[in-house]
Amino acid sequence: MTVEGTRVLITGGGGGLGADLARGFADAGAAGVVVAGRRQAPLDAVAATHLAIRALSADITDAEQVDTLFQRAGPVDIVIANAGAAESAPFARTTLEQWNAMLAVNLTGVFLTLRAGLAQMPGWGRLISVASTAALKGYAYVAPYAAAKHGVVGMTRSLALELARGEVTANALCPGFLDTEMTDRSVATITDKTGKSPEDARAALAAHNPQKRLIRPDEVTAAALWLCGPGSDGINGQAIAIAGGEV
Numbered sequence: 001m002t003v004e005g006t007r008v009l010i011t012g013g014g015g016g017l018g019a020d021l022a023r024g025f026a027d028a029g030a031a032g033v034v035v036a037g038r039r040q041a042p043l044d045a046v047a048a049t050h051l052a053i054r055a056l057s058a059d060i061t062d063a064e065q066v067d068t069l070f071q072r073a074g075p076v077d078i079v080i081a082n083a084g085a086a087e088s089a090p091f092a093r094t095t096l097e098q099w100n101a102m103l104a105v106n107l108t109g110v111f112l113t114l115r116a117g118l119a120q121m122p123g124w125g126r127l128i129s130v131a132s133t134a135a136l137k138g139y140a141y142v143a144p145y146a147a148a149k150h151g152v153v154g155m156t157r158s159l160a161l162e163l164a165r166g167e168v169t170a171n172a173l174c175p176g177f178l179d180t181e182m183t184d185r186s187v188a189t190i191t192d193k194t195g196k197s198p199e200d201a202r203a204a205l206a207a208h209n210p211q212k213r214l215i216r217p218d219e220v221t222a223a224a225l226w227l228c229g230p231g232s233d234g235i236n237g238q239a240i241a242i243a244g245g246e247v
Contacts, residue, residue: 007077008076008077009079010022010035010080010082012130013036014039017082021082021217022053024218025224034053034073035047035053035056036056036058036069061105061109066112070116077121079118080224083113084130085101087144103144106149114127126171128172136150136241137246170237171227171240172239183214187202223242
């Protein structure tokens with residue numbers, strides 16, 4: 001059992017971790033990697049980096065679009081539900097609209113992606129949800145995001161139990177703050193709201209990690225490849241932290 005020859009679909013594939021995952025699986029010999037997201041241009045840019053990668057646009061919060069995405073992608077063996085978004089606000093000032101938006105993309109979108117992916121898996125398969133350390137602990141000012149990510153872990157563990165007698169496994173990856181565009185946006189928000197310099201804001205995020213650094217996307221890609229590689233059959237229903245010992 002190796003990644004070579006497998007077919008992979010990755011949501012949130014237009015940049016950051018999704019792009020690194022796509023290139024990692026393509027470089028490891030996947031027969032085809034589909035990157036999906038709402039905006040076509042960034043997806044096309046990722047697809048241009050490797051002949052095995054192709055781009056398909058879809059809104060993962062829309063059930064019909066998700067079903068159409070898998071129809072267009074064709075059969076896939078590995079599904080990585082990576083699409084997500086983060087927004088911060090004090091709990092008392094969090095609106096219902098913000099709450100619903102965070103759950104829609106970070107939880108419902110993962111549910112729709114894994115459900116559609118599982119439905120077309122005839123035999124061996126891997127379902128991987130990208131959660132966060134926020135799925136394992138709380139962070140101030142991101143209650144809806146943390147709630148959604150906790151939900152992803154609970155859903156993944158429940159799904160894993162349903163799949164345990166077959167050849168499909170379900171696991172969650174829980175990275176700490178990543179050195180990606182999403183963290184850049186968080187740094188900009190901190191700078192805007194607190195007056196901290198970008199360097200101090202980035203250091204504050206890195207400080208959550210006992211190693212005092214941001215996690216590299218390729219570290220998460222390595223974990224995903226391991227979950228799909230030799231000897232991974234017994235890894236099922238796990239929430240794997242990639243965070244330098246934070247949790």
